[in-house]
Structure formats: structure tokens, C-alpha cells
Amino acid sequence: MAGLADHCGVCGTELSFALPICPICKKAVCESCAFRMGGSVFCGSACANAFFFGGQEDVEDESDLRLLEEE
Ligand SMILES: [Zn+2]
Numbered sequence: 001m002a003g004l005a006d007h008c009g010v011c012g013t014e015l016s017f018a019l020p021i022c023p024i025c026k027k028a029v030c031e032s033c034a035f036r037m038g039g040s041v042f043c044g045s046a047c048a049n050a051f052f053f054g055g056q057e058d059v060e061d062e063s064d065l066r067l068l069e070e071e
């Protein structure tokens, strides 16, 4: 059932099940890339802020990516 596979729009990891979709940019996000806020799943804090604060683009999304990679 290849149709069920999905790949993360952030890190590109392929997984054998459907991933949550960022409601802002429509990218699928895997467990390790998911940014959770307010019960929703986003691809990063930039999209989370856009969702909750109306798309203000004053968030440094690149520093956010670095934080996620540190683990
Ligand atoms: Zn990922």
C-alpha cells in the first residue's frame, strides 16, 4: 500500500504511515520535526506563530530548525 506512505516535508524522512500536515504550508511533518502548539501540529514555530498570530513574519525560523537538530 504505497499510497499510505508519507514523507516529512521538513527533513525528508519517509514513513509508512500518514503524517500530520502543517495547516499553514501543508507540509507533512514527522514526529521529530513536529512543532506542537495549542493542540495542533506545525512544521515549525514560524508556521505555529502564523497560525495563532495572523501570519506575522517576525520569527526566525532558521534558529528554530537549529534547535530541532541539536537533540
Ligand atoms: Zn521530519
Ligand SMILES: [Zn+2]
Residues within 6 Å of the ligand: 022, 023, 024, 025, 026, 027, 042, 043, 044, 047
Ligand atoms: Zn508549516
